[in-house]
Amino acid sequence: MSTDAVTREELHRRDVEMRFYRRSDGLFEVEGRLVDTKTHPFRRLLAEEDAPPGHHLHDITVRLVLDAELQVHAADARMSATPFKICPGAAAAMQRLVGLSIGTGWNKRVRELLGGVASCTHIVELLGPMATTVLQGIAPLRIVSTDDPEEDAQRRFRVDSCYAFAADREVVVRLLPRLQRDKAGTPI
Structure with missing residues (x-):
């Protein structure tokens, strides 16, 4: 059925943004951000009161610094909004990515190092499209x-x-x- 024939009410919104930068030190940086919001009041698990509409359930930014061969030199995550107070501790696992290279097997290796209880599901989700953003960002330099x-x-x-x-x-x-x-x- 076409959505033109029915009305819809937005209940949840997830915005994912990717950016790729050339740095003045000769390295490159990719940044991915995931923001989840609700359009209505909602109660988070373990919360004592409702969060208002538009309040961020997740606001997570992941950053990788890479060289021209796509080897990771630095990796970090900032978790500005999370459903639980303990969640920002998951960002420490990002250091496991230092020394890896984006290429064949990247997503598998990320899941091995950061999957499950090792880190945050949303950090892992961001790292896949971040890798393709790197490939798109560096492509013009490689095509030459x-x-x-x-x-x-x-x-x-x-x-x-x-x-x-x-x-x-x-x-x-x-x-x-x-x-x-x-x-x-x-x-x-």
Whole structure:
């Protein structure tokens, strides 16, 4: 049924914002923020009174500092609003990410290091889209060097990384013809 045919009442809103920066020290920084709000009064678990409409249930900002090879140099989280007073303690686990590199296996490794009781579910949720934000943010810098023989690993990383970059599709055929393959995986 089309939503045009019915009325709707917004009950919950989640805003997720991602930003990527080049720093003056030669490093890069990605910041992700998650904010949850309700449009009506609600009582948090263990709370003694209702929170008013628009009050933040979660307001969590996660920051990673990376080099051009996407290795994490610093990681932290600020938890300005949380449902429980104990939640900000989860931010300390962010230090486990220092030394890791964003790339294949990133999300799996994040879940291994920060999943479950090790940290905060919402921090873990932010780190996936933060990684893709880094890749989008740094892409223009890497595209410039696509023809550089030293960048072969970067070219191979792109092939079969998404629908458009399938080894048998036009994008690879036109941009990376040496790496194109047919559907069976045979070089063309």
